[in-house]
Amino acid sequence: xxxxxxxxxxxxxxxxxxxxxxxxxxxxxxxxxxxxxxxxxxxxxxxxxxxxxxxxxxxxxxxxxxx
Numbered sequence: 001x002x003x004x005x006x007x008x009x010x011x012x013x014x015x016x017x018x019x020x021x022x023x024x025x026x027x028x029x030x031x032x033x034x035x036x037x038x039x040x041x042x043x044x045x046x047x048x049x050x051x052x053x054x055x056x057x058x059x060x061x062x063x064x065x066x067x
Contacts, residue, residue, distance in 0.1 A: 002067035006032075008044070010061075015039040028065050032058070 006029040014021045020041065023034075031042055041055035056064065 001065045005065045005067055010042045010044055010056075013041045013043075013055075015041055028061060031061060032065065 006027060008028050009025055010028055010031055011025050012023040012031050012034070014023055016039070023040075031040065034040055040058055042057075042061050043055050
């Protein structure tokens with residue numbers, strides 16, 4: 001993993017069925033440390049991706065962290 005990518009800030013939501021619950025803003029490392037059973041959606045607040053519905057899955061976030 002690329003160390004600098006682990007410290008980037010992302011916004012994390014928990015997906016439960018069709019509902020989404022905001023968890024908060026954290027580093028990529030913290031998001032990847034969330035329990036494996038949780039379905040998370042991650043957005044980069046610097047890209048304003050949340051407003052256009054673009055999210056990263058946990059697997060996509062892992063790929064990003066590896067650079």
